[in-house]
Amino acid sequence: MTLPSMPLSPAAAPEGLRFAFYGRVSTEDNQDPAASRAWQLRRASGLVDPKGGTIVAEFFDVDKSRSIPWARRPQASALIEALKNPARDFDAVVVGEPHRAFYGNQYSLTFPLFEHFRVPLWVPEVGGAIDPANEAHDMIMGVFGGLSKGERNRIKIRVRSAMAAITATEGRYLGGRPPYGYELVDAGPHPNPAKAADGKRLRRLVPHPAYSLVVKWIFAQFIGGRGFFDIAEELTREGVPSPSAADPARNKHRIQVAWSKSAVRVIITNPRYTGRQVWNKQRKDEVLLDVNDVALGHTTKLRWNDRDQWVWSEQQAHEPLVSVADFERAQSTLASRGHGPTTHKPHRTRRPYAFRGCLHCGYCERRMQGNWINDQAYYRCRFPAEYALANKTVHPKLVYLREAVIIEDIDAWLVTAFSPARIETTIEAVTAQASRTGNPAATGLRKQVAACEQRLNQYRAALNAGADAVQVAAWINETEQERARLKGALDAIPADQAITNDGLAELLHQTGELAHAVVHAHPDDKADLYRKLGLKMTYYPQKKLVEARVSLTSTYADGLCPRSE
Structure with missing residues (x-):
């Protein structure tokens, strides 16, 4: 679809205007990022050079789908951050291909930022800068966003239809990890003669x-x-x-x-x-990343299709x-299996486990499971010997701990740890720990970001080794979205965030009240109170020791709770 260029006002292109170029390429359809950047940059230069402009900065997203909003594209979000900087080294932004830059309603969500920071946005389709007061310009950009979305949907339909036909009529192997066996x-x-000429072979x-x-x-x-x-x-x-x-x-x-x-x-x-x-056992659904913030866009979820939708x-x-x-x-x-008649009698009441989700095994660090024996609550960790051998882990087949053995000691320790007499000592310990580790919330977020980056490296290595590209791409997209969310939360934490001694004293006082409430609580309510306290315990059977820790938002308390057989 070709639309006429709209005339610009003479003041729209002053001499010596400095431009930042934005482009994007997705490698899902085997595009060459270098070639795509070159032709988009060439098209942008052809627009600004005759008017005396110069491109001085580049923002180019690689391997990012057009459906991903600007806030979640690394280079696009960097460009938005640059707009906010009054000392930026460019005066305007030029896009070489609006189909690549904007998808659906992304233009209507992004352009107000350019208008707010008074940075002109140039596109070849209007022959220069977009005029915020020009309804024709707004209509043209909206049409291109719709065309971009329609083009993507048509490609998906064509590809899926072709794969279904190839599976049904030819039974061709379509790639991915071969099944075990x-x-x-x-x-x-x-x-395809062209692909055959390039040396591509069927398998x-x-x-x-x-x-x-x-x-x-x-x-x-x-x-x-x-x-x-x-x-x-x-x-x-x-x-x-x-x-x-x-x-x-x-x-x-x-x-x-x-x-x-x-x-x-x-x-x-x-x-x-x-x-x-067999093909089409799974499908990719796009679901809102946040139902309360539609502008964040969608994330891709792999879901199983019903068997009647499989293509054989x-x-x-x-x-x-x-x-x-x-x-x-x-x-x-x-x-x-699992649908036949049962002879088990239903329990009259739910069996309470005070340390539900709080107790971990010291051998394998997994959560121990509740188990009711002789009308008493136990916690166990079942680890088959075969798995222990394969994982090179020394682990008994079963590890048991009776709740009644430790609950009184844990409650007594909690009350003592947050007693008024120990407030000053606890404040000193928290302050010393904060000086060594910094903001605990920020530290936790950094660890999660590092874990995401490690997973991304593993996924890319798997992709290079020949793993299923569709599956790995879905994992990469999900992990990148999680990393972006964590980085956003990390950036939102003030660098100089700190809590005063008075604030710590108030927090510890409130925690002490909660600890006292645990002691006198009904067994059914203890689990919720322990969770609110942030209680985490690790049982070391070889030492006959339970290590207890309370982790709150801004403070923590450590201690050891001895137990005897």
């Missing part, structure tokens, strides 16, 4: 000489009545490599130890073991490992 072999040149699935037998064994055992956990334990005990360990190059982002119940379940429910190619190949595409009849028997067995 199969490996990839060459299947000849690509049917197909063939049974792995060893792991295909494991898949057949798993189906036979499950149909015979064994459960996921039982099968997983035996496979780990016999030293059979798990799916992650069998293909470590494609699974660098996974823990490649032992078999899990979920790995067995994935095998049992995968219809590709019948020899048919009309003919067998590769050698089957199980028959269709056995596969259907496995699905029927899976669907029937």
Whole structure:
């Protein structure tokens, strides 16, 4: 669609105007970022150079979908921050291609910032700067946002329709990680002549000489009545490599130890073991990142489709490992489990666990689970020996702790720790800790940001190793959104945020009142009060010791609670 350029006022292009260029490219459709930047920059220069302008700064987002709002694009958000700086080194902003910059209603949400900071926005489609008072300019930019959204939707429809047709009629392998039990072999040149000329080849699935037998064994055992956990334990005990360990190059982002119940379940429910190619088992839904702030845009969520929406190949595409009849028997067995009549009597009341979610195992650092024995509350950590061996962890099969053994000592410690006589000592400890570690909230956020960056590096390594690009891209997008949210929360914390001694005394006084309330609370209410206190405990069976810690927003208290057998 070509729209006429709108005339500008003579004052719109003063001599020597300095410009910041903004562009964006998404590599989802195999675009070349360097080439895309070059032609967008060339188009922007062709607009400003004849009018005496000069591009002095560049903001170019790579591998960012147009559907992502400006606030969540790294370079676009950096440009917005630069607008706020009165000492910025540019006078105006030029966009080489509005289709790449704005999507849907992004223009109407972004342009008010340019207008507020009095920074002109130039686009080739209007022949210069956008006039805020010109309704035609506003209409043109709105139309381009709609066209950009429509173009993206049309591409999605074409790609999905083509993949469905290729799956149904040809049974072609469409990429991604091969299922456990199969490996990839060459299947000849690509049917597209241009891609074939570039050396691209088709691939197909063939049974792995060893792991295909494991898949057949798993189906036979499950149909015979064994459960996921039982099968997983035996496979780990016999030293059979798990799916992650069998293909470590494609699974660098996974823990490649032992078999899990979920790995067995994935095998049992995968219809590709019948020899048919299956596509569209999952879909990508775009959901609002924050329902209270629509301007933040959407995030992509992978969700399972109903079985009647799956696309099956009309003919067998590769050698089957199980028959269709056995596969259907496995699905029927899976669907029937857990839905039969029960002989368990319902509990009259919910069994209370005072330390629900607060108590951790000192061996593996996992939360201990509540367990009711002989009308008493216990906490246990169950860790099969096979998993301990695979994870190189020394861990008893079962770790038990009776609630009654420690609850009185914990309550007494809480009351003592926040007693008025210890207020000054606690303030000194908190102040010393704050001087060593800085703002605890900021420290926690920095650790979470670092964890996100570590996950991103792992995902990119998995992508380079040949992992499923669609799946990894979804993980990367989710992690980048989480990192952006954490960075926003971190930036919102004032650098000089501090709490006075009077404020600490007031906070500790309130905490002491809560600690006293715990002692006299009903057992059903203790768990909520412990949670409000931020109580976290770690049980070390080998030392017969429970380490207790209270973590509040601005302070904490540490201590050890001894226990005896």
